[in-house]
Amino acid sequence: MIPKVGKKAPDFTGLTDANTPITLSELRGHNVVLFFYPKDDTPG
Numbered sequence: 909m910i911p912k913v914g915k916k917a918p919d920f921t922g923l924t925d926a927n928t929p930i931t932l933s934e935l936r937g938h939n940v941v942l943f944f945y946p947k948d949d950t951p952g
Contacts, residue, residue, distance in 0.1 A: 917942060 921931045932940070 917932060919931060919933045921929050924930050
């Protein structure tokens with residue numbers, strides 16, 4: 909599913925660079941930039 913521009917991102921859990929889990933909803937109230945890229949080690 910690809911979200912539409914201007915729509916809220918669905919809540920999800922991912923890993924930080926320290927390999928600890930973080931959920932998007934934990935960051936509520938903070939500015940967050942999400943960057944998705946097709947494959948690791950490719951130009952963004």
